[in-house]
Amino acid sequence: MTKDAQNLNFKKGHQSTNNERVYDLEERTGLFGEDVIVFIKTLPYDRINNELAKQFVRSGTSIGANYMEADGAVSTKDFRHKIALCKKEAKESKHWLRMIAKANPDRKEECKKLWQEVHELTLIFSSILKPSKKGK
Numbered sequence: 001m002t003k004d005a006q007n008l009n010f011k012k013g014h015q016s017t018n019n020e021r022v023y024d025l026e027e028r029t030g031l032f033g034e035d036v037i038v039f040i041k042t043l044p045y046d047r048i049n050n051e052l053a054k055q056f057v058r059s060g061t062s063i064g065a066n067y068m069e070a071d072g073a074v075s076t077k078d079f080r081h082k083i084a085l086c087k088k089e090a091k092e093s094k095h096w097l098r099m100i101a102k103a104n105p106d107r108k109e110e111c112k113k114l115w116q117e118v119h120e121l122t123l124i125f126s127s128i129l130k131p132s133k134k135g136k
Helices: 003-007 025-042 047-071 076-103 105-134
Strands: none
Touching: 025 047, 025 105, 047 076, 047 105, 076 105
16 A cells, blocks of 8 residues: 555555555555556656556546446446446556557566456456346
């Protein structure tokens, strides 16, 4: 957990860099966004990484933002739409991680860890959407 998170009394995190676990999806998506920011700050600055980093920060941090919107949804349709956006952004994040790993072969293992977490988030959002689609 980051010092900022500790200062704000956030819950403990998912399988993060410090091996804490979270089962609260709001917190898990928030911590993933934090992990994205921390990781991106460690990449060497160059033309390719700069563009990849922008895209990954946008998609990786918007997962949590969209989940927060889903949590406050005013209807089932609104909820499903926001959860679908979470899934979309999670899938996009997997793509950007693949590109970052290609551009930075020495960071492949870190990318794999982040990829695994965002893959799990994708599966979670998919499973949330499945029951709601049956009710259609």
